[in-house]
Amino acid sequence: MSYTTEGQPQGIANILTNRIRESLISEIVAINQYNYHIHNSECASLVNLWIHIRDDEIRHFSMFxxxxxxxxxxxxxxxxEIKGHVNIDFTNCFSLKSDNRINIPNSIRSDIKGELEAVILYEYVLSSNKYRDVYEVYNEIINDEKEHFEELSYAINKYDSTFGIKTHL
Incomplete structure (x- = not known):
């Protein structure tokens, strides 16, 4: 079962691709949690452990x-398709007064989570649908959400590579 950020149930992951999306959501939640711990702890040895685990979770996300x-x-x-039209340069996103690097990747991953949850919900709705117009509308929106997933995934991979975080792709 997929959940929104607020913990409200969405659709049921009853096909393989949506189960994979659920797995991606799990990885996103873990990555963001480890990022929070990394940036809010002063215990260097624990931070190093969290970085190691977070990097594994990023690799898992790429594998899924x-x-x-x-x-x-x-x-x-x-x-x-997105390879040709998404161009992001993170080197100019930060000021000396306000380093918001922790917020950017966590925000992108939260956005990815929302796109994945939307696909799971909409495909669940379609699994019991019998109307052609409903199918067409949901299918178009599902495809848009899949494109958004790819655009945001490209952005997070670009972010990670800009700041020396190893990704699987």
Whole structure:
């Protein structure tokens, strides 16, 4: 069962691709939690442990993303399409007065989580639908959400590589 940020149930992940999306959501929650701990602790040895674990969670996210693209042809199509039109440069996103680096990746990952949850919910709605117009509207929106996932995933990979965080892709 997918949950929103506020813990409200969304759809039921009853197909493989949505179970993979649920796994991606789990990784996002873990990554953001470890980032919070890393940036709010003064215990260097514990921070180093959290960085190691967080980096593994980032790698897991990338691995699940690859699986999702393998089993969802539309997701793969969106992945290929976004390569040409998403251009982000994080080097100019910070001022000397306010270092908001922790907020940017956590915000992007929270956005990814929302896109994944939307796909799970909308595909769940379609699983019991019998009307063509409902199918067409939901399907178009699902494809938009898949594109948003790819755009945001590209952004977080770009962010991580800009700041020396190893990613799987």
């Amino acid at each position: 993303s690859e699986l999702l693209r393998k089993y969802d042809p539309m997701q793969q199509k969106m992945f290929e």
